[in-house]
Structure formats: C-alpha cells, structure tokens
Amino acid sequence: MVKIDGNDFPEDRYYHREHMWVKVENGKARVGYNDWAQEAAGKLVNLNTRKVGRSVNIGKTLGTVESGKWVGPLKVPLSGTIAELNDEVLKKPSLINEDPYGKGWIAVIEASNLDEELNELIKGSDQEALEAWLNEEKAKHGI
Amino acid sequence: MERWRFIDLGSPEPLVAQTFYEAVAEALHRGKGRSTLIMLQPGSAYVCLGYHQDLEKEIDLDYCREKGLQVIRRSQGGGATYLDGDQVFYQIIAKDSPVVPRNVEEMFEKLIAVTVETYRGLGVEAEFKPLNDVVVGGRKISGNGAGMHESTSILVGNVILDLDYEMMARVLRVPDEKFRDKMAKSMRDWVTNLRRELGHPPSAETVKQTYAAAFQELLGVELVGEKPTEEEWKIFNELVKPMHTSREWLYMETSPAYKREGRAVKIAGDVKVVEADHKAMKLIRVRAEVKGDEILGIQIRGDFFALPKEAIATLEGMLSGVKLEEEAISETVERFYKDTDAQTPGLKPRDYVDAVMKIKGLI
Numbered sequence: 001m002v003k004i005d006g007n008d009f010p011e012d013r014y015y016h017r018e019h020m021w022v023k024v025e026n027g028k029a030r031v032g033y034n035d036w037a038q039e040a041a042g043k044l045v046n047l048n049t050r051k052v053g054r055s056v057n058i059g060k061t062l063g064t065v066e067s068g069k070w071v072g073p074l075k076v077p078l079s080g081t082i083a084e085l086n087d088e089v090l091k092k093p094s095l096i097n098e099d100p101y102g103k104g105w106i107a108v109i110e111a112s113n114l115d116e117e118l119n120e121l122i123k124g125s126d127q128e129a130l131e132a133w134l135n136e137e138k139a140k141h142g143i
Numbered sequence: 144m145e146r147w148r149f150i151d152l153g154s155p156e157p158l159v160a161q162t163f164y165e166a167v168a169e170a171l172h173r174g175k176g177r178s179t180l181i182m183l184q185p186g187s188a189y190v191c192l193g194y195h196q197d198l199e200k201e202i203d204l205d206y207c208r209e210k211g212l213q214v215i216r217r218s219q220g221g222g223a224t225y226l227d228g229d230q231v232f233y234q235i236i237a238k239d240s241p242v243v244p245r246n247v248e249e250m251f252e253k254l255i256a257v258t259v260e261t262y263r264g265l266g267v268e269a270e271f272k273p274l275n276d277v278v279v280g281g282r283k284i285s286g287n288g289a290g291m292h293e294s295t296s297i298l299v300g301n302v303i304l305d306l307d308y309e310m311m312a313r314v315l316r317v318p319d320e321k322f323r324d325k326m327a328k329s330m331r332d333w334v335t336n337l338r339r340e341l342g343h344p345p346s347a348e349t350v351k352q353t354y355a356a357a358f359q360e361l362l363g364v365e366l367v368g369e370k371p372t373e374e375e376w377k378i379f380n381e382l383v384k385p386m387h388t389s390r391e392w393l394y395m396e397t398s399p400a401y402k403r404e405g406r407a408v409k410i411a412g413d414v415k416v417v418e419a420d421h422k423a424m425k426l427i428r429v430r431a432e433v434k435g436d437e438i439l440g441i442q443i444r445g446d447f448f449a450l451p452k453e454a455i456a457t458l459e460g461m462l463s464g465v466k467l468e469e470e471a472i473s474e475t476v477e478r479f480y481k482d483t484d485a486q487t488p489g490l491k492p493r494d495y496v497d498a499v500m501k502i503k504g505l506i
Contacts, residue, residue, distance in 0.1 A: 017365045042274070046195035046220070048398040064194065068274050069221040070247045071194045071290040090399040140239045 002127050005037040010101055016077035018059070018135060021101065023122060025113065029078045032105045033096050034063065036134065042067040044093035047108065049074065053083045056119055062107065065093065066091050074106065086110035086120055107130035145240060148179040149355060149366035156229060159379070161226075162387050164234040164299065166379035167371070168292040171238045177373055178237040180358060180366060182351045188227035190314045194290075195221050198398040203316045212314065214395055219288035222409045225314045225341045229336075231303040231350045233258070233358075235298045236458075242297045250289060251275040251363075254298050258285050261302060261350065261359035267340045276412050282335035283411035297391060302354065304344035306336040318406055318418055319481035322430060326408055326416045329432050331496045333411040347496040380432045413440075417505045421498035424489040429498045433506055435469040443498070447490050454485035458495070467503040472496050 002009040009015065014022040019037035023030045039045065040103070049063030050056055056076040063074040085107050089095050096104035122129045150160035152163065162182055168181050182474055192198060193296055199218070203221040207214055212225075235254060237243040244250045258277050262269035262284065269285075274276045277285035287300035312327035325335040330384050337344040345353075386392050405419035408433075418430040441462045449455045458479045465471050476492045476499075479485065487495075 042247050045396045048195060048396075066195050066220040067247060069219065069288040071218065071220045071288075073291060073293075087399070093398075137245065140245070 001131065002124060004036075004127075004131055004134055005038075007034075007039060008101065011037065011122045011123055011124040013101070013132065013134070014077075015124065016058075016075065016121055018073075018077075020075055020077035022077045022118075023101075024114070024118070025108075027111070028083060029080070029109045029114070030064075030105050030112045031077050031107050031109060032051055033074065035100045036137075038097050038100050038104075041065060041070060041072060042097075044096050047074075047090055047093040047096075047106070049085060049090070051084055052082050052085055055079075055112075056109065058120070065096070076109075076111055077121065078111045080109040080111040080114050082103055082107055083110045108129075134142035144177060144241060145218075145364045146177060147364045147366050148177050148369045150179060150371055151182055151351065152183035152371075154184045154186040156186050157226075158214050158217060158387060159396045160185040160232065161170055161191060161217055162383050163371070163375075163379055165292060165383045166238055166375045167220060167234075167380065168236045168295040168297055169296050169378045170372065170375050171236060172293040176372065178240045178364075179235075180241070180355070181232075181236070182235040182354065183232050183234075184228050184230065184347050185232070186228065188225065188310070189367065190223065190428055191226055192216045192223045193288075194218055194353070195220060195398050196223060198394055199316070200397075201316055204358055207314060213391065215289070215387060215446065217299075217397065217441045218292070219297070220289045221286070221288045223306065223315060225311045226287065227303075227307065227310075229307070229344075229438065230301040230303050231354070232299065233354055234300050237297075239416055239505065240296075240473045243298075244363055245479055247289065247295070248274060250266055250296065251287065255285075255287055255300070257354065257357045258287070258300060258302065260361055262337075264353040264357060265337065265341070265345050265491065267337065272412060278412070280339055282333055284335050284337075284340070297305060302350050302459065303336040304350070305460075306337040308334075315408060316423050317483070320408070320463050322416070322418055325430065325432065326410070329410045329416050333414045344477055349448060365424065381462050402504060405501065405505045419498070419501035421494065421501050423491075423494035423497070427494060427498040429489070429502055431499075431502050433467065433502065435506070438465050438467060438499075441499070443495070448488055450486040450488075451483075454479075454483055454487075457483055458485075462499065467500065467506075469500060472499050 019034050027037050044067045046066035055083045060076050062076045187329045259269045259271050275287045289298040307332050399458040407417040413435045421427045427445040473496045476495050
C-alpha cells in the first residue's frame with residue numbers, strides 16, 4: 001500500500017487526475033473516489049450517478065457527491081458503459097469515507113477503450129508520478 | 144498580491160441572483176478571466192432548493208405558484224430556503240487560487256472568516272462555527288454553501304439584513320400545520336439577523352463595502368471593480384439559464400440516500416425538526432427538535448391509548464435532554480413505566496424506544 005501524506009493509494013489501482021481510482025477486473029473496471037478526495041470533501045451524505053446502461057466518456061460527468069454543504073463532481077475515469085452501480089453506497093455514501101477502495105466502490109464500467117485509456121491514468125505502482133500529481137493539486141490551492 | 148474581479152450585480156432577478164456565478168465559473172474554467180467576487184441582493188423573493196433535494200418533498204409548490212415565487216434548484220448543497228432582497232449575497236468563484244483551499248473544511252474556515260469580520264465591522268459579535276456557520280449568541284446569521292464547477296471552486300453565502308420567519312416556514316412542505324409551527328418557532332430560536340441584533344439593519348451598500356474591505360484584508364487580494372463580460376452573459380443565456388429553467392433540472396431525480404420515510408428540516412447548524420412514524424400494533428408518531436443527537440423537545444402522538452391520559456406528557460418531559468442512543472432512550476422509557484405505572488394497551492416499552500430511535504435515522 002502506498003501512503004502519500006497519510007492518504008492511501010493502493011498499488012493495484014490506476015488513478016485518474018480528477019480523483020477517481022480504477023481497478024481492472026476481467027476486462028471490466030471497478031471505479032471509486034480516492035482517499036485524498038474523500039478526506040478533502042468530508043463526510044459524504046449524498047451521491048447521484050448516471051444510470052446502469054448509460055455510456056460514459058472519460059473525463060465527463062459520472063455523478064455528484066455532497067458533503068455537508070459542499071457539492072463536487074465525480075468524473076468518469078474510463079470510457080465505456082455503466083454495468084453496475086453499488087446500491088449500498090448510493091444508500092449510504094459515507095461508505096466512501098469509511099472504505100474508499102473496498103465497500104465504497106461506486107460503479108463497474110464495461111470499458112470500451114481499456115488499453116489505450118489506461119495509459120492516460122497514473123499507475124498505483126508509480127509512486128513518483130502519484131506524488132508529483134498530488135503535489136500539483138496541492139500547489140494549486142496553496143497547501 | 145492576487146488581483147480578483149469584483150462584480151456588483153445590483154438587484155437582479157432571482158435566476159441571475161442565484162445562477163449567474165455559474166456562467167462566471169464556466170468562463171473561468173475555459174481560461175478566460177480571473178477569480179471573481181460577486182455581490183448582489185435578489186431583486187425579488189424566491190425559493191431555493193439544495194442540489195440533491197427532492198423538489199416535491201421539500202417545497203409547497205401550490206403555495207409558491209399562488210404567490211408567484213420562482214423555485215430554483217441551486218448547484219450547491221444544503222437545504223431549501225426562502226430568499227429575498229433583505230439579504231446580501233457574496234459569491235466567490237476561484238481557480239488555482241492559493242486563497243481557496245481544496246479541502247472543504249479549510250475552505251469554509253478561511254472564506255467564512257470574511258463574513259465573520261463583516262458582521263463584526265457592522266457591530267455584531269459574530270463567530271465562526273464549524274463546519275460552515277456564522278453565529279451570534281448561538282444563533283445562525285449566515286448561510287453558506289460550496290461546490291466545484293470543473294476546474295473552479297465556488298463558495299456562496301449571505302449576510303442577512305432581515306428575515307421573514309413566517310415565509311421561511313411557509314414555503315416548505317410539511318406533514319401538518321403543527322409541524323410548521325414547530326419549525327417556525329425553532330427558526331426563531333436558532334436563526335437571527337441584523338435587524339434583530341442591531342434594531343435597524345445597515346444598508347446593503349454598507350454591507351457590500353464592509354465585506355469587500357474584509358475580503359481584501361483577510362485574504363490578501365486586491366479587488367478590481369468590473370462588469371460581467373459578454374462571454375459570461377452568453378454562457379448564462381445559452382447554457383446556464385436553459386438548464387436551470389428546464390423541467391429535467393428542477394425535478395431532478397434525487398439520490399437514494401435521500402429517499403427516506405419521515406420528514407427532517409434542518410434549521411441551523413446541527414438543529415433539526417424531525418418527524419417519523421412507527422407502526423407497531425398501533426401507530427406512533429414522533430416529532431422532535433434535536434440538536435446533534437440530543438433531544439431538545441419531543442411530542443409523541445398516535446392512535447394509541449395511554450392511562451392515565453397525562454402519562455405521555457410525562458414521557459415527553461422525561462425524554463427532553465436525553466441523547467438519541469438506544470441505551471439512554473430505553474432506560475428512560477423503562478423508568479417512565481416504572482415511575483408512573485402507566486398502561487399503554489397494545490404497545491410495549493420497546494415500541495416507544497423503536498419509535499424514538501427512528502428519529503435518529505433521519506438526522
């Protein structure tokens with residue numbers, strides 16, 4: 001497990017720059033919100049997503065999350081079709097805070113351009129690239 | 144020193160008051176312009192729904208139609224509220240600015256400090272109350288919400304000159320009028336405004352000047368007065384306005400987390416008025432005012448009998464001040480039966496505990 005400034009970034013995932021993680025499982029992609037982003041947002045109370053069967057494009061909107069009085073976007077980390085949504089998380093979005101990489105997964109995407117788009121994501125095993133990206137994020141906000 | 148734009152929109156119509164900043168955010172995201180502070184007063188009254196809320200569950204639409212009040216779903220979170228010209232809005236739209244932290248807690252603390260300073264400048268002893276409130280003597284005096292639009296961060300909030308408590312309670316959908324009365328009273332108890340604190344509110348102009356000065360001083364930025372650009376008006380007219388006035392947006396399907404039985408209205412901070420039904424052998428309806436997980440006051444009604452008939456009032460009294468925890472509630476209910484020898488045919492102590500604990504699921 002890679003830890004960057006106290007936040008977890010498991011090595012077996014890929015990371016989209018808009019704070020989504022991807023885990024490839026038999027050609028499909030399980031996706032969720034990363035640990036740094038859930039901590040920055042605070043306890044999540046609402047989650048809305050596109051529906052199962054919808055085709056979605058990388059970088060576009062997958063849904064929205066709300067913590068207290070803050071609403072933020074969830075971006076699509078890989079193009080494809082939404083094959084499954086996590087009903088437990090839809091009912092109880094704070095599962096994302098409790099277990100962002102486990103019970104807090106959000107959707108499974110039947111990826112349409114997996115190999116090519118995975119190259120656009122940051123590999124969890126590439127700690128240097130992950131750190132560089134998070135530092136960029138922090139620098140933007142003067143952290 | 145960062146230079147920000149300062150746009151005074153005057154008193155525009157509700158849709159501009161509530162959504163024009165989204166056009167500013169989109170323009171900024173496209174790489175045009177600078178971080179911006181907008182200030183305004185709504186030109187007329189309207190009702191504003193939180194992003195993830197269910198329109199028909201929250202708002203008394205018939206009443207709003209009758210009064211000609213426009214209903215707008217904002218892109219920020221939080222609860223439904225009645226807004227009018229007695230409030231001065233500030234809308235902060237920033238991109239890649241060290242002034243605006245990405246961490247939501249830090250962003251609220253840093254930016255709401257400006258609101259606190261503004262109230263102090265106006266002569267009111269305001270304090271910041273995490274997560275996102277400003278309070279005076281324990282009462283909320285400013286509402287704040289935040290969000291992101293693409294690469295931009297947004298925080299919107301208000302300085303409240305005066306507040307129409309009756310209308311605040313009137314525009315919301317409630318199970319019955321008693322619930323509304325309870326809500327209106329709770330709002331008076333927990334929300335305040337400048338007229339109430341000072342006797343007479345300052346002018347909107349004074350508020351804007353005080354806020355802008357505090358903004359520059361506390362955040363270390365320079366505000367430069369400007370008008371909205373043509374590009375921003377174009378985005379507003381072509382994208383923002385059509386979206387916000389569409390039926391699809393207004394009646395947006397709500398998230399499953401929101402679909403719960405019962406009714407909960409947030410009053411201020413962690414104070415809520417909540418009602419839940421519990422079906423045992425008989426129906427038990429519990430209505431409570433809670434602060435965090437503490438019961439401030441509670442009413443228990445239903446189609447059950449209790450002997451003696453004053454017994455339930457005694458139980459209500461005993462539950463005030465008790466924490467919404469299974470053990471504490473259970474202990475109180477058992478003590479009630481023991482102390483009063485009350486009879487509740489068809490209902491067991493357990494049923495009352497379950498009914499009260501349903502409240503917890505709604506807060």
